[in-house]
Amino acid sequence: MGVTLGINDIKAVTSEMARYKNMDYTGLSFSFLKRRLAYVFEKLKIRKLAGFFERLKEEEFRDEVKYHMAVKVTEMFRDPGFWRYVRQHLLTELEPKFKVWFPDTPSGEELYSFLILLEENNMIDCVEIVCQHSSEKLCEEIAQGVLEAKNTELNYSNYKRLEESDCYDNYFVEKNGQMRFDKRLLRNCIFRVAEPGINKHEDEIFDFIIFRNSGINYSYSKHEALHSTILNHLRPGGFYAIGVKEAVPDNLKKALVVVDQKESIYRKPGVKSERLHETI
Amino acid sequence: MKLSDRKFKVVVIGGSAGSFSVVSKILSQLDPGFPLPLVLCLHRLKHVRSGLVEGLNMKSKIPVVEPYDKEKLRAGVAMLAPSNYHLFVEFDSTISLSTEDVHNHSRPSIDYAYSSAAYSFRDKTLGIILTGANKDGARGMKSICDKKGYTIVQEPASCDVDAMPQAALRLFEPDQILNPDEIVKALNSLVV
Numbered sequence: 001m002g003v004t005l006g007i008n009d010i011k012a013v014t015s016e017m018a019r020y021k022n023m024d025y026t027g028l029s030f031s032f033l034k035r036r037l038a039y040v041f042e043k044l045k046i047r048k049l050a051g052f053f054e055r056l057k058e059e060e061f062r063d064e065v066k067y068h069m070a071v072k073v074t075e076m077f078r079d080p081g082f083w084r085y086v087r088q089h090l091l092t093e094l095e096p097k098f099k100v101w102f103p104d105t106p107s108g109e110e111l112y113s114f115l116i117l118l119e120e121n122n123m124i125d126c127v128e129i130v131c132q133h134s135s136e137k138l139c140e141e142i143a144q145g146v147l148e149a150k151n152t153e154l155n156y157s158n159y160k161r162l163e164e165s166d167c168y169d170n171y172f173v174e175k176n177g178q179m180r181f182d183k184r185l186l187r188n189c190i191f192r193v194a195e196p197g198i199n200k201h202e203d204e205i206f207d208f209i210i211f212r213n214s215g216i217n218y219s220y221s222k223h224e225a226l227h228s229t230i231l232n233h234l235r236p237g238g239f240y241a242i243g244v245k246e247a248v249p250d251n252l253k254k255a256l257v258v259v260d261q262k263e264s265i266y267r268k269p270g271v272k273s274e275r276l277h278e279t280i
Numbered sequence: 281m282k283l284s285d286r287k288f289k290v291v292v293i294g295g296s297a298g299s300f301s302v303v304s305k306i307l308s309q310l311d312p313g314f315p316l317p318l319v320l321c322l323h324r325l326k327h328v329r330s331g332l333v334e335g336l337n338m339k340s341k342i343p344v345v346e347p348y349d350k351e352k353l354r355a356g357v358a359m360l361a362p363s364n365y366h367l368f369v370e371f372d373s374t375i376s377l378s379t380e381d382v383h384n385h386s387r388p389s390i391d392y393a394y395s396s397a398a399y400s401f402r403d404k405t406l407g408i409i410l411t412g413a414n415k416d417g418a419r420g421m422k423s424i425c426d427k428k429g430y431t432i433v434q435e436p437a438s439c440d441v442d443a444m445p446q447a448a449l450r451l452f453e454p455d456q457i458l459n460p461d462e463i464v465k466a467l468n469s470l471v472v
Contacts, residue, residue: 031368031376031396071380078364080327161327213379216349245362245377247348
């Protein structure tokens with residue numbers, strides 16, 4: 001039987017975690033924390049809060065906690081319509097050189113999906129991609145091309161729904177009996193260990209930011225603040241993608257133009273030309 | 281206490297195989313002045329994002345929408361859990377969505393929708409479980425029962441597939457076991 005956490009327990013846990021670097025989870029919604037901490041405690045076999053607090057002193061344990069707090073994306077090309085839109089409309093707007101940010105990368109699925117689109121459009125060397133997560137272990141896994149084997153069939157069926165190429169197997173290699181994403185496609189990716197949405201390179205500006213379905217785990221006020229912080233790093237005319245059922249916070253609605261409502265793709269106004277690269 | 285004498289803050293209806301026609305029937309016969317927020321959590325294909333809400337709206341007497349994350353529950357509006365997202369009912373009468381892992385092979389999970397409503401609104405929750413082919417929803421309905429909410433199970437004989445109602449009946453004793461026509465009457469009895 002796992003630990004059942006009440007409101008006060010959750011507050012105690014998040015304030016204790018927040019004392020450590022890259023472990024500020026105080027902005028997550030209460031209901032999400034209740035579920036996720038229960039999951040993490042079960043995974044790490046935590047029975048008592050005191051024991052958990054004691055183990056937080058260990059750096060390796062803290063990374064394990066951060067690793068399990070991440071809600072992994074369970075499939076590549078989740079929402080095929082979104083990826084189809086990116087391929088058909090956004091990539092041409094972004095070439096010839098552009099910079100992409102994944103402000104929260106809880107698993108490789110979204111990144112790998114994007115890299116496959118780039119590869120199939122001969123654009124893999126047009127891009128520099130920055131990915132980040134607070135767990136070092138997780139960043140390392142993604143950089144090594146690790147994928148959940150159980151989702152292979154689903155990944156492939158989503159890929160097929162893009163209705164163009166059929167060379168899915170070309171993007172994977174076998175290593176020690178496991179399928180891995182081909183690391184050659186990751187050659188222009190940088191991995192940073194950092195909290196979601198926090199970019200210490202204050203002047204760093206991106207042409208496309210992909211932040212899908214991470215914001216929904218936050219409280220309303222943190223959700224607003226997080227989007228606002230992230231958008232500071234979006235170039236005028238650049239694109240912003242969030243989850244298809246995630247609404248732009250009210251205070252940011254005027255700061256963005258809807259590009260595709262159904263796929264939740266927005267653009268930061270401020271560019272006269274339709275083609276982004278003409279203004280760079 | 282009679283159903284019509286109870287005060288509720290939310291009605292949650294869950295179903296799987298065969299439930300579309302039952303939900304459609306309920307919505308088409310519901311009093312247009314239905315006074316409560318209604319949450320629909322139905323198992324659906326994850327890659328088909330459109331069609332279901334439009335289909336339900338064709339006959340429904342109240343608006344059916346797919347909510348965005350953090351959207352407020354509204355009286356007289358049915359909110360359908362979007363495909364490939366879990367749906368949770370929150371204390372502040374909002375909906376939250378999540379992409380956490382599947383539960384009982386399902387996302388949305390009916391258990392999660394019921395349990396969150398029971399946790400947030402306790403005895404002010406009315407849960408209705410319909411026809412379906414797996415056990416998802418049974419534990420969530422039990423949570424509503426445990427919190428002294430009101431529980432209605434579709435009569436197994438009236439189900440296309442009775443696995444879901446039967447799983448619920450194995451876990452607890454519901455307040456009522458009703459066929460679809462009786463479920464409509466029960467819901468309309470809540471209209472003052």
